[in-house]
Amino acid sequence: MPSLPSLKCSGCGACGQICPKSAISMMPNNEGFLYPEIDSSLCVECRLCEKICPVLNVRSSTDFSERKAYAAICNDEKIRLESSSGGMFTVLAEKVIAEGGVVFGAEFDSDFSVMHGWTDSVCGLERFRGSKYLQSRTENTFLDCRKFLDDGRKVLYTGTPCQIAGLKAFLKKDYENLFTVDVICHGVPSPSLWQKYIKFREKKSASRIVKTAFRRKNDGWKLYSLSFTFANGSEYRQILTKDKYMQLFLKDNGLRESCYECSFRGNSHKSDITIADFWGVESLEKEFFDDKGTSLVIVQNEKGKRLVDSIKNSCCIKETDFSQAVKFNPAYFESKKRPKKRNVFFKNFERTEINELYIKFGKDSFFMKTKRFAARCLWHIRNIKNKKEAR
Numbered sequence: 174m175p176s177l178p179s180l181k182c183s184g185c186g187a188c189g190q191i192c193p194k195s196a197i198s199m200m201p202n203n204e205g206f207l208y209p210e211i212d213s214s215l216c217v218e219c220r221l222c223e224k225i226c227p228v229l230n231v232r233s234s235t236d237f238s239e240r241k242a243y244a245a246i247c248n249d250e251k252i253r254l255e256s257s258s259g260g261m262f263t264v265l266a267e268k269v270i271a272e273g274g275v276v277f278g279a280e281f282d283s284d285f286s287v288m289h290g291w292t293d294s295v296c297g298l299e300r301f302r303g304s305k306y307l308q309s310r311t312e313n314t315f316l317d318c319r320k321f322l323d324d325g326r327k328v329l330y331t332g333t334p335c336q337i338a339g340l341k342a343f344l345k346k347d348y349e350n351l352f353t354v355d356v357i358c359h360g361v362p363s364p365s366l367w368q369k370y371i372k373f374r375e376k377k378s379a380s381r382i383v384k385t386a387f388r389r390k391n392d393g394w395k396l397y398s399l400s401f402t403f404a405n406g407s408e409y410r411q412i413l414t415k416d417k418y419m420q421l422f423l424k425d426n427g428l429r430e431s432c433y434e435c436s437f438r439g440n441s442h443k444s445d446i447t448i449a450d451f452w453g454v455e456s457l458e459k460e461f462f463d464d465k466g467t468s469l470v471i472v473q474n475e476k477g478k479r480l481v482d483s484i485k486n487s488c489c490i491k492e493t494d495f496s497q498a499v500k501f502n503p504a505y506f507e508s509k510k511r512p513k514k515r516n517v518f519f520k521n522f523e524r525t526e527i528n529e530l531y532i533k534f535g536k537d538s539f540f541m542k543t544k545r546f547a548a549r550c551l552w553h554i555r556n557i558k559n560k561k562e563a564r
């Protein structure tokens with residue numbers, strides 16, 4: 174039987190999609206993350222799964238002569254406000270669709286779990302817009318993507334760095350008509366943690382969730398909110414520092430095991446373009462900061478550069494210093510440290526209520542609260558100073 178990675182498996186699903194006998198299913202473990210399970214009665218030991226696994230065959234790219242970074246903002250204000258950062262995903266995707274192409278991205282399923290899908294219409298892009306902070310299932314999208322590529326359609330596949338590495342390994346060859354975009358990735362939380370949170374909110378509101386968004390900008394881009402709309406017309410919205418799910422996500426206990434030693438950061442990104450929040454933009458490119466969202470766009474190679482050069486009419490974009498920009502976004506290079514309490518977090522996970530998880534693992538200590546308060550004060554003082562200088 175082939176031996177696939179266990180804890181290092183990123184759950185990209187390439188092994189299941191390459192298997193000629195459909196012997197591999199992606200099944201949730203007790204933490205809620207998908208891992209491959211091989212049906213030995215179907216396996217013919219061709220070992221294709223092992224040969225293409227991006228984690229077993231990890232390689233660093235070496236040529237970064239084309240790597241460039243940009244501050245960017247989508248011209249369409251409505252799209253920008255609906256997006257997590259500056260809306261550059263939509264700008265890139267619309268360009269590919271205008272040329273008859275197909276775009277793959279992460280969308281909510283009917284139960285608000287997250288999976289990958291595709292569209293070839295501009296209105297279909299709405300489903301993929303906005304970050305969903307949990308791991309997405311790639312389902313059969315690598316197979317769908319290969320079919321479109323073989324038919325000669327242009328394809329833009331977007332996802333986390335491990336999903337892009339999985340797609341590239343699955344395809345086994347370069348396609349001139351394929352463009353890939355990944356995000357700078359903090360790490361992916363457990364889909365079960367998210368489901369637990371959804372149930373908690375539904376119980377509190379005594380109503381079913383009909384809509385959710387992780388990055389509402391009512392209080393600005395930096396202090397974004399998670400929101401739910403319920404069937405009874407009520408709404409929940411809370412800023413990231415006060416929302417229980419966001420705090421559990423950002424405290425790192427609920428991340429996938431492989432995220433603590435991610436194989437696809439820094440020089441191991443396999444995408445043509447990486448997009449992210451341009452944290453620190455107010456220091457580096459002041460004129461790109463209005464707290465409505467600014468994207469950091471990192472072009473990884475010549476193909477990525479060509480795509481970015483072609484969208485300059487749909488956005489406001491300026492080259493910036495790569496090494497300075499990523500200083501504000503360490504997740505580009507570094508994985509989050511595995512918290513000491515992670516084992517305890519998942520030990521009684523199924524039986525523990527959200528409130529209890531939050532109190533034990535998500536709530537800020539007094540020291541952290543004071544530090545955050547001081548940082549906010551400093552930020553306001555700097556803002557007032559900048560405004561005075563601009564007058």
Ligand SMILES: Cc1cc2nc3c(=O)[nH]c(=O)nc-3n(C[C@H](O)[C@H](O)[C@H](O)COP(=O)(O)OP(=O)(O)OC[C@H]3O[C@@H](n4cnc5c(N)ncnc54)[C@H](O)[C@@H]3O)c2cc1C
Binds near residue numbers: 261305332
């Ligand atoms: C799990 C996760 C962690 C992230 N961590 C960081 C970070 O540490 N630092 C940082 O600067 N940025 C991070 N990002 C990226 C950031 O949140 C924005 O997605 C990015 O800046 C693009 O924003 P946008 O305005 O261009 O487009 P948006 O419309 O906001 O982004 C949509 C894009 O995100 C993809 N996407 C959304 N959810 C998922 C998902 N669950 N899995 C795979 N792809 C998804 C869509 O397919 C689409 O390509 C993370 C994103 C995710 C999904």
